[in-house]
Amino acid sequence: MAFNILEPGLATTVQDRGRPGYYNVGIPQGGAMDQLSAEMANSLVGNTGTEAVLECTYIGPKLVSDEDAVVAVTGAPVEVKINDVVQEQWARLQLRAGDQLSFGMLSGGTRYYIAVQGGIDVPSVLGSRSTYTLGAMGGFNGRALQAGDTVPVGAQHTPYDDVPSPARVDEAERPAFDREVTVRVLPGLYDHRLTEDGLSTLLSAEWTLTPVADRMGLRYAGPELSWKPRQQPFGAGSDPSNIVDAGYAVGSIQVPGGKEPIILHRDAVSGGGYAMVATVISADMDLLARSAPGTTTAFRSVSMDEALQARREMNERRARIWEWAR
Amino acid sequence: MSDIISPLPGIFYRKPGPDKEPYAEEGERIEAGQTIGVVEIMKQFSEIRSDVSGVLEKFLVEDAGTVNPGAVIATVTAE
Numbered sequence: 142m143a144f145n146i147l148e149p150g151l152a153t154t155v156q157d158r159g160r161p162g163y164y165n166v167g168i169p170q171g172g173a174m175d176q177l178s179a180e181m182a183n184s185l186v187g188n189t190g191t192e193a194v195l196e197c198t199y200i201g202p203k204l205v206s207d208e209d210a211v212v213a214v215t216g217a218p219v220e221v222k223i224n225d226v227v228q229e230q231w232a233r234l235q236l237r238a239g240d241q242l243s244f245g246m247l248s249g250g251t252r253y254y255i256a257v258q259g260g261i262d263v264p265s266v267l268g269s270r271s272t273y274t275l276g277a278m279g280g281f282n283g284r285a286l287q288a289g290d291t292v293p294v295g296a297q298h299t300p301y302d303d304v305p306s307p308a309r310v311d312e313a314e315r316p317a318f319d320r321e322v323t324v325r326v327l328p329g330l331y332d333h334r335l336t337e338d339g340l341s342t343l344l345s346a347e348w349t350l351t352p353v354a355d356r357m358g359l360r361y362a363g364p365e366l367s368w369k370p371r372q373q374p375f376g377a378g379s380d381p382s383n384i385v386d387a388g389y390a391v392g393s394i395q396v397p398g399g400k401e402p403i404i405l406h407r408d409a410v411s412g413g414g415y416a417m418v419a420t421v422i423s424a425d426m427d428l429l430a431r432s433a434p435g436t437t438t439a440f441r442s443v444s445m446d447e448a449l450q451a452r453r454e455m456n457e458r459r460a461r462i463w464e465w466a467r
Numbered sequence: 468m469s470d471i472i473s474p475l476p477g478i479f480y481r482k483p484g485p486d487k488e489p490y491a492e493e494g495e496r497i498e499a500g501q502t503i504g505v506v507e508i509m510k511q512f513s514e515i516r517s518d519v520s521g522v523l524e525k526f527l528v529e530d531a532g533t534v535n536p537g538a539v540i541a542t543v544t545a546e
Contacts, residue, residue, distance in 0.1 A: 151475065152509060199475040199508065199536070246474050247536045352477045352533065355509040434476045434508075435535060 142208040142297070144257070146290040147241070151200040152355075155261045155280035155292075157193040160269035164411045170391060171271040171279070171407050174252055174356060174430035177316055177459065178216035182256030184462045185213035185233045187304035192260025192295070193270035195286075197253050201244035202286060210236040210294065211301050215310065216253030217318055217431065220245025232309040235301045250318035250431045251354075258304070259295025273408060275357070306465045314461075316427065320436055324425050325443045325451065326394065331384060331416035339366040339399070343418060344442050348402065352434040356408035359429055361438060366399045366418075378414055388412045392421035392429075394440075404429060424451035469519045471541045473534040477508030479515070481530045489530075497523050503541055506534060519545040 156179065159172025173179035179194050195202070201219065206212075212234050214221045221228045222243045228234055230253075236242060242255070263270050263281050272280025281292055299305075332340055348361040368381035376385045382397055389395075389405055395415035396402045404421055406429060421429060422443065432438065443451070473479065481489040481504045491503045499520045505512040517523075524542045528534055 151511060151513065200513075246472075352508050433535070435533065 142206070142210065142294045144204045144206055144292045144294055146202055146204050146286050146288055146292060148203040149286040149288055149290070150197050150202040150244075152198045153202045153286040154196050154272035154274065155193050155263050156196040156271045157269055158191060159271055159407065160267050160273070160279065163267060164391075165388075167411050168267065168276065168278075169273065169408050169411065171269065171273050171356075173254065173271075174407055175216055175254070175316070175427045177427050178252075178431075179254045179256070180459055180462055181231070181310050181315075182213045182215040182254045183260075184306050184465070185215070185231075185308070185310065186211045186256045186258040187299050187306050188256060188258060188260055189466070190459075190463065192256070193263065194257075195255040195261060197244070197255065198251060199247055201253065201255075203241065203243040204292075205241050206236045206238060206294075208238045208297070210297060211258040211299070211304060212236050212242065213256050214253055215256070215315075217250025218248045219253050229309065231315055233301065233304060233306075249320075249433060251433050252430060257294050258297050258299065262293040262295040275408060316431060318431050318433075320433070322428055322432060322436060323439045323441050324428060325422045325448065326419040326440045327422060327445060327448050328419045328442055329417070330387075330390075332418045334368055334381070334384070334416045335418055336367045336369050339368060340418070342366055343394075343396075343402070344440055348438045348440070350432050350434050350436040350438060351401070354432070354434060356406060358403045358405045358409055359432065361402045361404070363402070366396050366402075368399060382416055383414050384416045386412055386414045387417075389417060390420050392423065392426055393417035394419045394421070406430065422448040422451055424448070424455040468524070469517075469521065469543045469545045470539045471503060471515060471517050471543060473506050473515060473538045473540050474536055475506055475508055475513060476535045477506040477513075477533075479528045479530070479532050479534045479540060480505050480507065481526070491523050493523055493525055495523050497521065497543065515540055517543055519543055521545040
């Protein structure tokens, strides 16, 4: 079976848990930007956590299913419509053959997810169905969806009424889509290049997410950061925010020229010559993915122990989604 | 009066390019479906169109201004 794409939306891509293990050769981990929302969508339709979903950014697709399908939409708050009738978000939905799924205007956040029982059935590339558009690999022909595409969907295995998972995600369990967020960071690896004042500005200022934000990274506006003066080493370039090229960590924050910090996200390049002054902890990467332009953001410094504890808590939260499957 | 709304966040531009003429001016007659500007987000430009024919009364967002989903970009007095 398949989804026929009438309108593609702004940047609708196939995503799953990602493609870890190849960052050292320049291929990013990718995967759904908001992993928690994507996973909740999979649970609603009776999938496992590994099936591929459609990630919709700001403007979603208009599509028609050629067979009956069990679907769910999670993530950024948006009006979900089947044949122009508004449906519940964060809930299991029945799409009949020929039904049209479409969306209204986003009222917060950035990305929402369409899961379908059986998953989006594109070929797996290096162990993942995720689309890496910059590398033109994975997903549907290595690109965002276009009008006229026929997107393959895996077989439906359980009728709507027999799906054993909860039919909706309780409001208390859903992630928030706030206009003010605090993001936890671990200073380093190059925080020593900032002056004391520069580092304290990074960790105390109010930052605003600019519209320059996508799967590769997010750029923030705020005050300028000051760097310690030094004789730049050979190969580091002349700007004090430059370093001799190094590997980038997912979530690392670079500040070209000391202005407008950029946080690297799931489709980021794997290395380059900007000092990474801090790194967002893995548990807060989804939070960044949910931030809409204009979101007021504070960076709070945490220790490695706190970061690992937050990761454990996030993993427990994700495990709770799958209690029904045990 | 009808509102022209941005469905997405980004930067609103009244012109197709820096050296080009604006898509539309205040006080001008526009047709339903006519483009009155573009919104740039993620290196993509989405055209903003009027749903109705009428006179474009006023732009409520300045050129190169930031918009959020649901923002009223301009008002049109429909015929």
